[in-house]
Amino acid sequence: xxxxxxxxxxxxxxxxxxxxxxxxxxxxxxxxxxxxxxxxxxxxxxxxxxxxxxxxxxxxxxxxxxxxxxxxxxxxxxxxxxxxxxxxxxxxxxx
Numbered sequence: 001x002x003x004x005x006x007x008x009x010x011x012x013x014x015x016x017x018x019x020x021x022x023x024x025x026x027x028x029x030x031x032x033x034x035x036x037x038x039x040x041x042x043x044x045x046x047x048x049x050x051x052x053x054x055x056x057x058x059x060x061x062x063x064x065x066x067x068x069x070x071x072x073x074x075x076x077x078x079x080x081x082x083x084x085x086x087x088x089x090x091x092x093x094x095x
Contacts, residue, residue, distance in 0.1 A: 005067045009034075010043060012060045019045060022059040036066040 013026025023040070031037055044060040 006038065006064050007067055008062045008064045010060060010062050012058055014056050014058050016056050019057050019059055022057045023061060026059065026061055027063065030063055034063075034065055035068070037063055038066055039064045 009030075011026050011030055013022040013024075013029070015021035015025055023042070027037065027040060040061045040063045042059060042061055044058075046058040046060075048055040048058070
């Protein structure tokens, strides 16, 4: 049986346009320095109000990514266990 190990990090994106734009910007930025991004989940939505209007959106998300396998180890033999990881079969279906 093949297994994978995942980790999640928490990041916050901002946008003056929309919540979706804040999410896309955060994921795009994370993808520039991280590999194997697989899914995200929203944690918090905030915003800045000026003169009765929304000025900026802030969206905090958790981004899940697959860890690289150590050299020489078979995926079907070793899997790290942690609170922040789960088998691919339990991962969100949209990835």
